[in-house]
Amino acid sequence: MPNYQCINFGQCAKADSGEEIEIQPGAETTCPQCGQKLESVQRAGIAPRMKLVLVVVPVTLALAGLLWFLFSGQPKASPSETVEDALVHVWPWLEKS
Numbered sequence: 001m002p003n004y005q006c007i008n009f010g011q012c013a014k015a016d017s018g019e020e021i022e023i024q025p026g027a028e029t030t031c032p033q034c035g036q037k038l039e040s041v042q043r044a045g046i047a048p049r050m051k052l053v054l055v056v057v058p059v060t061l062a063l064a065g066l067l068w069f070l071f072s073g074q075p076k077a078s079p080s081e082t083v084e085d086a087l088v089h090v091w092p093w094l095e096k097s
């Protein structure tokens with residue numbers, strides 16, 4: 001009997017835990033937790049790992065992008081501090097006398 005796995009990562013606890021769900025033959029292959037369609041589990045070994053990479057890499061990139069946005073956006077976020085002010089904080093000798 002084929003086992004299934006929820007791939008609704010980030011939304012469903014069963015997907016995040018990688019829990020395998022046994023589906024009775026003829027029954028609908030939907031997740032009992034979130035109702036998403038289930039993927040059949042590949043026993044080859046490489047496929048689940050590839051799926052993990054496919055999830056982890058975009059999440060890491062998204063986090064890095066978010067951090068970059070937060071740090072690069074900071075001078076713009078506070079109108080009192082310009083980019084020049086921020087540079088002067090780092091290199092005080094840049095300050096005009």
Ligand SMILES: [Zn+2]
Pocket residue numbers: 006007008012013014015031032033034035036
């Ligand atoms: Zn689910």
